Amino acid sequence: MLLMVLPGAIWFFFFSYLPLVGTVVAFKQYRFNREGFWASIVKSEWVGWQNFKFLFSGTDAWVITRNTLFYNIAFIFIGLVLSVAMAILLSQLVGKTLAKVYQTGMFLPYFLSWVIVGYFAFSFLSMDRGMLNQILGWFGVEKVQWYSDPKYWPYILVFVSLWKSIGYNSVVYLASILGIDKSLYEAAMIDGASKWQQIRNITIPMLSPIIIIMTLLAVGRIFYADFGLFYQVPRDSGTLYSVTNVIDTYVYRGLKTTGEIGMSTAAGLYQSVVGFVLVIVSNFIVRKVDKDSALF
Amino acid sequence: MAEVATSNTPSVQNGSRKKVRDFHNVTPVWNLILNIIAGLFAFICVFPFLFVVIISFTDEKTLATDGYRIFPAKWSLEAYRFVFQTGDALLRSYGVTILVTVLGTIISLVLISLYAYAISRTSFRYRRFFSVFAIITMLFNGGMIPTYMVVSQLLHMKDTIWALVLPLAMNAFYIMILRTFYSTSVPEAIIESGRIDGAGDFYIFLRIVLPLSLPGLATIGLFSTLGYWNDWFNALLYIDNPNLVPLQSMLMRIENSIQFLQQNSQNGAMSLQALSSIPQDTSRMAMVVLATLPIIFAYPFFQRYFVQGLTVGAVKE
Numbered sequence: 334m335l336l337m338v339l340p341g342a343i344w345f346f347f348f349s350y351l352p353l354v355g356t357v358v359a360f361k362q363y364r365f366n367r368e369g370f371w372a373s374i375v376k377s378e379w380v381g382w383q384n385f386k387f388l389f390s391g392t393d394a395w396v397i398t399r400n401t402l403f404y405n406i407a408f409i410f411i412g413l414v415l416s417v418a419m420a421i422l423l424s425q426l427v428g429k430t431l432a433k434v435y436q437t438g439m440f441l442p443y444f445l446s447w448v449i450v451g452y453f454a455f456s457f458l459s460m461d462r463g464m465l466n467q468i469l470g471w472f473g474v475e476k477v478q479w480y481s482d483p484k485y486w487p488y489i490l491v492f493v494s495l496w497k498s499i500g501y502n503s504v505v506y507l508a509s510i511l512g513i514d515k516s517l518y519e520a521a522m523i524d525g526a527s528k529w530q531q532i533r534n535i536t537i538p539m540l541s542p543i544i545i546i547m548t549l550l551a552v553g554r555i556f557y558a559d560f561g562l563f564y565q566v567p568r569d570s571g572t573l574y575s576v577t578n579v580i581d582t583y584v585y586r587g588l589k590t591t592g593e594i595g596m597s598t599a600a601g602l603y604q605s606v607v608g609f610v611l612v613i614v615s616n617f618i619v620r621k622v623d624k625d626s627a628l629f
Numbered sequence: 630m631a632e633v634a635t636s637n638t639p640s641v642q643n644g645s646r647k648k649v650r651d652f653h654n655v656t657p658v659w660n661l662i663l664n665i666i667a668g669l670f671a672f673i674c675v676f677p678f679l680f681v682v683i684i685s686f687t688d689e690k691t692l693a694t695d696g697y698r699i700f701p702a703k704w705s706l707e708a709y710r711f712v713f714q715t716g717d718a719l720l721r722s723y724g725v726t727i728l729v730t731v732l733g734t735i736i737s738l739v740l741i742s743l744y745a746y747a748i749s750r751t752s753f754r755y756r757r758f759f760s761v762f763a764i765i766t767m768l769f770n771g772g773m774i775p776t777y778m779v780v781s782q783l784l785h786m787k788d789t790i791w792a793l794v795l796p797l798a799m800n801a802f803y804i805m806i807l808r809t810f811y812s813t814s815v816p817e818a819i820i821e822s823g824r825i826d827g828a829g830d831f832y833i834f835l836r837i838v839l840p841l842s843l844p845g846l847a848t849i850g851l852f853s854t855l856g857y858w859n860d861w862f863n864a865l866l867y868i869d870n871p872n873l874v875p876l877q878s879m880l881m882r883i884e885n886s887i888q889f890l891q892q893n894s895q896n897g898a899m900s901l902q903a904l905s906s907i908p909q910d911t912s913r914m915a916m917v918v919l920a921t922l923p924i925i926f927a928y929p930f931f932q933r934y935f936v937q938g939l940t941v942g943a944v945k946e
Contacts, residue, residue, distance in 0.1 A: 334750065334753045336831075337743040337831075340740050341744030341804075342759065342762060344795070344798060347784065348780075348795070348796060349770065350766075351771075351775075352772065352779050355774070355779060358774065369782050370778055370779060373778065422667055423667060425659075427654045427660045428664070431664060435670070435671040438672065438675045439670060439671050440932055441674050441925075444855060444859075445859070446861060447859075448861050448880050449877075449880070449920065451881075456677065456914070463697060464680070467696050496674065500671075504936055508936065584773050584774060597774060598774045601772030601773055602772065605772055613768070
């Protein structure tokens with residue numbers, strides 16, 4: 334048995350536990366050392382909380398935190414309403430075959446990578462060739478430089494994220510709607526309840542435990558953004574950073590482009606710590622609601 | 630795929646030929662409206678892909694004057710011809726992606742199924758320890774930069790295929806799903822009987838547990854196949870060598886320059902004039918189509934398992 338867990342445990346050690354040790358870099362002035370990982374960590378100079386001070390004294394920390402939170406809140410709530418609505422709608426359709434066709438169509442975006450989705454967005458948003466500008470042209474409206482004007486991006490990003498996830502989420506809700514005892518509806522019908530009353534008084538209350546759990550789990554991850562969405566869809570456009578930079582993309586740029594390793598590790602640690610607290614809190618609440626659905 | 634609720638068999642009353650509406654269902658008018666809404670949304674989900682396919686078949690010059698159109702004035706196969714002619718880079722990327730996907734999925738399944746099995750067995754003494762050991766990784770993570778440092782500086786996997794395979798291999802969440810699957814689909818008695826017959830742990834696992842838990846393994850396998858096929862992030866971090874660039878990542882890199890293809894093709898000595906005449910936009914879209922095609926064909930089959938995986942994941946022991 335010990336032999337069976339060993340390979341996996343080694344993986345966890347290298348890819349999950351050692352990086353935890355690496356977070357001390359957040360408290361150091363990181364200097365790359367040719368001798369490798371340990372040398373780089375040990376030989377870098379301690380600077381205490383300085384990286385954090387720098388991070389929070391600039392506007393960056395505020396912008397990335399605001400963006401991360403704002404987008405996630407929008408995704409969670411609009412996504413919840415739309416996917417529950419879509420699930421209820423699908424459950425009401427009379428023709429089974431058509432409903433399956435719709436579901437298959439809605440599920441498609443979930444299977445595509447963000448790179449592909451980025452290209453899709455480009456086919457609509459490209460300045461001189463994109464479909465949106467052509468449509469605007471028909472109405473005699475001036476072309477819009479989508480990739481350099483930040484004011485549209487909150488809407489675009491929310492739309493793209495919902496486009497990719499609603500089909501998938503509504504399947505989760507649909508599965509639990511189908512699990513609801515049919516006799517409840519029959520009883521309601523005998524009492525003369527309309528379809529709308531049935532949805533309001535049976536379907537939604539029966540769904541609420543899973544809704545609460547899915548939402549709380551999402552809240553636990555509210556400090557993490559989908560890197561692909563914020564990196565691929567805006568095509569890494571610098572003029573859009575004010576509305577597209579989230580903690581994850583900030584950390585990545587710190588590593589790869591600006592070279593501010595210490596500060597961006599600090600941002601990563603800030604994300605991990607707040608994220609951890611949120612996961613614990615939301616899991617605690619999930620346990621209160623429904624013990625079986627808790628993560629641990 | 631989950632069954633859609635409510636029966637829709639029209640009931641026939643008192644021998645009359647008129648079909649009486651089943652009161653489980655919404656009225657025909659509402660049904661039509663709901664169908665239109667759902668159909669429209671499904672169409673919106675599929676449309677961008679169709680649009681990209683159309684662009685890839687458009688004539689490059691027409692594109693320059695008209696922009697992206699649903700009904701282009703002139704069709705052309707030029708883009709695909711170009712991609713296949715100068716596409717050794719594309720083929721190599723396909724190769725890298727397929728290799729990474731196959732290798733990764735196998736490694737991932739072996740690691741996850743063994744680990745999950747061990748912690749699903751009540752007779753395993755360190756069961757609790759290793760469960761917690763896995764779960765902790767769902768809570769704390771070092772984040773991008775420390776992970777990057779471990780992979781590149783400690784394990785020296787930068788610019789190797791392992792940087793694409795290993796970081797995605799394990800995932801505590803999949804372990805939890807599979808553990809649940811084992812404990813619900815493999816009865817304790819069967820394992821006991823195997824033990825009485827003198828079988829060892831590995832033998833029981835291979836001969837009894839694995840065959841019984843195939844649907845669970847298939848679910849996890851599909852999750853990780855999709856994860857590997859669609860991964861571009863690890864390549865973004867760890868791969869600089871153009872020979873090791875996977876498909877998604879190549880699509881990302883050619884964003885601003887199609888020259889990538891020529892630089893990496895054998896007949897790279899193209900004249901500047903030839904360079905300007907290549908179908909840039911359409912080839913890009915053609916490559917997007919080629920990279921997506923396997924998924925488009927496979928996903929209707931995947932879908933069922935994904936739904937299964939979703940529902941299995943929701944149930945705990």
